[in-house]
Amino acid sequence: AQSVTQPDIHITVSEGASLELRCNYSYGATPYLFWYVQSPGQGLQLLLKYFSGDTLVQGIKGFEAEFKRSQSSFNLRKPSVHWSDAAEYFCAVALSGGSYIPTFGRGTSLIVHP
């Protein structure tokens, strides 16, 4: 069965510091990959997605993610974090050619210190 792992439940960074949120998946084929952000009490918003081509994907709000097939990873990065980036971040994976229902990771809560 497909699975998505976000190893870090919480991450704390200082404002202005760089950020990397980890996401690993287990699939046999190349999946479609997504990162979403959720502010407290709100719905999820798409940050970026990968489905083919360049393995480095640019998203909104200054985020980027890199697909590494050899490591089955799709880590989210930002060079300089702002206090408004404090939120819950979810990685999601969908199969190409199979069920389009995505599987979500459990999420990583980002805390930003001033």
Add this chain to the structure above:
Amino acid sequence: DGGITQSPKYLFRKEGQNVTLSCEQNLNHDAMYWYRQDPGQGLRLIYYSQIVNDFQKGDIAEGYSVSREKKESFPLTVTSAQKNPTAFYLCASSMGSSYNEQFFGPGTRLTVL
């Protein structure tokens, strides 16, 4: 503006009562979904629908029911059979292919008193 709406934002229910959560989208999306979110557990799929008048159970469908009579509407009923209904409920929609992202509503927080 196109989007997906959920109502109400907050809902309180007495034990033993059924309650229906509304979800409407004007994005002309074929697929719609209901998720339940509990702290530390991510999103768990309750039901999903790919076309009108058709829907499938997700991972935690017991105690819930849905209908899809119109393309833009996908209401969720939380029945008295759901043992622990207090949670945050999210509705989403998408074009229905694997590479299409989901668009989420703002959520409904249900509290059972």
